[in-house]
Amino acid sequence: MFKNLFIAAVGLCTLVQAETTLTGAGASFPAPVYQKWTYSYSQENPGTQVTYQSMGSGAGINQIKAGTVDFAGSDSPLTLEQQKEAGLVQVPMLTGGVVVIVNLPGVKDGQLKLSKDVLSRIYLGEITTWNDPAIKAINPGLRLPKMKITVVRRADSSGTSFIFTNYLSKISANWKKKVGQGSSVKWPVGIGGQKNPGVCNNVARIRGAIGYTEYTYAVEARLACAQLENADGKFIAPTQASFSASAASADWKNAPGFYMELTNVPGAKSWPITGVTYVITRQDASAEKKAALRDYFIWCYTKGAATATKLNYVALPQDVVKLVEPSL
Numbered sequence: 001m002f003k004n005l006f007i008a009a010v011g012l013c014t015l016v017q018a019e020t021t022l023t024g025a026g027a028s029f030p031a032p033v034y035q036k037w038t039y040s041y042s043q044e045n046p047g048t049q050v051t052y053q054s055m056g057s058g059a060g061i062n063q064i065k066a067g068t069v070d071f072a073g074s075d076s077p078l079t080l081e082q083q084k085e086a087g088l089v090q091v092p093m094l095t096g097g098v099v100v101i102v103n104l105p106g107v108k109d110g111q112l113k114l115s116k117d118v119l120s121r122i123y124l125g126e127i128t129t130w131n132d133p134a135i136k137a138i139n140p141g142l143r144l145p146k147m148k149i150t151v152v153r154r155a156d157s158s159g160t161s162f163i164f165t166n167y168l169s170k171i172s173a174n175w176k177k178k179v180g181q182g183s184s185v186k187w188p189v190g191i192g193g194q195k196n197p198g199v200c201n202n203v204a205r206i207r208g209a210i211g212y213t214e215y216t217y218a219v220e221a222r223l224a225c226a227q228l229e230n231a232d233g234k235f236i237a238p239t240q241a242s243f244s245a246s247a248a249s250a251d252w253k254n255a256p257g258f259y260m261e262l263t264n265v266p267g268a269k270s271w272p273i274t275g276v277t278y279v280i281t282r283q284d285a286s287a288e289k290k291a292a293l294r295d296y297f298i299w300c301y302t303k304g305a306a307t308a309t310k311l312n313y314v315a316l317p318q319d320v321v322k323l324v325e326p327s328l
Contacts, residue, residue, distance in 0.1 A: 056195055
């Protein structure tokens with residue numbers, strides 16, 4: 001009898017443990033590594049099931065505000081005032097690069113150079129063909145076709161768009177005046193794609209297209225990336241080293257609510273369009289959920305760091321992790 005009661009008790013405990021679930025949704029920017037993390041963590045910790053749905057930063061923020069998920073992913077940071085107003089807590093999880101991708105016949109990865117002036121004017125609709133003199137002047141060794149430029153941008157509310165338009169607003173007075181920055185803006189030209197995969201798909205299928213996406217998506221889709229002119233006037237290729245160089249300038253100790261912009265930061269080796277991706281939780285979550293989220297996030301910062309590096313993201317340094325821990 002006692003043996004049967006013990007077996008039943010063990011079974012009940014297992015059932016209770018299995019009911020601990022953490023649901024996340026939001027940014028597609030970090031989705032490749034989040035999918036790996038949620039699977040690995042759930043395998044290592046059978047008492048907790050973690051899921052993450054890629055749907056864009058804007059949708060993720062809306063869901064965490066509504067309380068329909070336990071955590072949101074966003075690359076469009078909330079200010080400390082916005083966090084307090086909505087009863088939310090925001091902490092950085094990773095940094096990574098937004099890259100410019102092109103589909104140009106005869107042009108391979110890393111061959112095309114785009115200056116700050118040229119990139120902003122393409123997205124303003126002022127430069128419309130690939131053999132424009134402004135593009136040819138900085139690419140004297142390339143045979144640029146007389147081909148229409150098809151601009152591709154995000155159709156949804158996107159943290160990747162926030163990072164990209166934040167950058168354009170810093171390098172172009174015209175862009176800042178006419179369009180500005182945001183997760184969703186009134187684009188002067190272009191066709192939209194849903195999430196990062198949608199942008200990559202459009203660029204891949206349209207000859208002469210240009211778009212922006214998180215670096216891992218460009219690598220997986222085997223799309224050519226352009227070299228960009230950074231804040232020091234150097235043309236640089238997107239690499240994990242150049243993303244890390246940008247992230248090294250972050251002063252997290254003096255960032256209220258961990259709000260951080262890493263676009264157009266100085267440094268000869270810095271990639272100009274680097275962004276931070278965040279996780280956002282609710283202050284009124286239950287004690288059980290808070291404890292489970294903390295355990296999961298700490299695992300991501302530590303055990304998950306190697307996976308992030310393998311997928312071309314930049315994991316947070318341990319001194320930053322220690323700075324973030326009290327907020328968890």
